[in-house]
Amino acid sequence: MSAKIEKVSIIISKGSLEGVYPGLIMANGARAEGMEANLFFTFFGLDAVHKARHEHIKLATVGNPGLHLATWAGGLPGVSSVMTHYLNNKMEQLDIPSIPEFVEMIADTGAGLYACKASADLFGITKADLIDQVKDIITVGEFYDMAAGGEIIFT
Amino acid sequence: MSAKIEKVSIIISKGSLEGVYPGLIMANGARAEGMEANLFFTFFGLDAVHKARHEHIKLATVGNPGLHLATWAGGLPGVSSVMTHYLNNKMEQLDIPSIPEFVEMIADTGAGLYACKASADLFGITKADLIDQVKDIITVGEFYDMAAGGEIIFT
């Protein structure tokens, strides 16, 4: 029963830096362990595979007390950019790839990348708007079929 | 082993528009596939089944870089309402029901709706405050009993 996890289906639903990385790290770790891994991008998480947007994902500096910024400071013009820049620099030092590079790397390991149909319709996004690594835009039902026999992780 | 998912237990813990919809869409999709689906409303997610609040759920316009609003703009009076109105309009065009309608629809498909006891106590909420479709206010232990044999999805 507790032999090994065979498959993970990771949903990325948020469009902030700290919303996207955990799912990518978990997908990458799963592939490194030889597990099947699929990533499903939904709602604002779609930005991570959107050609025009995936290089511009920022840290949420307000509504994020974990940053230990004064709440009003987080809302000042430029603060989100500065903090994002700071964190990106630190990640570079640690050899953590940027989101576009990381997504490409994960696709190269054989993980499947999918976009959510309901969200794509809502935002008027078509397959042409998404990076080539995205295999398909799929429905919730198709997601469940793919996820069967593994763990679903909603991030 | 990977035959089919039999059951999903979806926890809705956030009280924003983009926090509530994913769980509803996943519950609805599960029922459409003939899977057992139960929804558990906890913390601010309780708003989605609260009689006085379920019609007033808004998009989080700050702390949500996915919206690509300047951070300071998201905090301006009225911006959250305007963006919520805009998204609601788009959803209407796509035949995505409003949250109160969607919750009712999902209950009609036979999904179970439950509220979390710890959260209800915290906010001083009783069963009378919640929409009639909520079957019960339950403990975490009762949740786990119901979720056994399926996938738990925390949103």
Next chain:
Amino acid sequence: MSAKIEKVSIIISKGSLEGVYPGLIMANGARAEGMEANLFFTFFGLDAVHKARHEHIKLATVGNPGLHLATWAGGLPGVSSVMTHYLNNKMEQLDIPSIPEFVEMIADTGAGLYACKASADLFGITKADLIDQVKDIITVGEFYDMAAGGEIIFT
């Protein structure tokens, strides 16, 4: 198949009051039911087991429409502290322990506490920075090994 859940592996990834409590409540409930329970602290969730920070976790008052504060009001200096204080008081009346007490209580029930290596590296955190109840700083691969045979809950 739907006998009982044997194990839960709960990931805490957020550093706000409303981001940390749900995972703690679910871990505590799992132990009360005699299930194996492990907690994994990652990203801003690390604050909940950080010696210098775990007593200072605040409610997110912006980006949290569930609070029904005007968006601009949530960003005013002091509002996050006031709301956090108010909620903490209410929790005290309901015998809900503070985060540091709750984490200690859960560790005492035999749940395992772990920190995520990638996040610890990113924030320059070592084991000495974390409370003694944290057993180890582990990789994603080690997490999956521990989680096998149970439910993964990402909060």
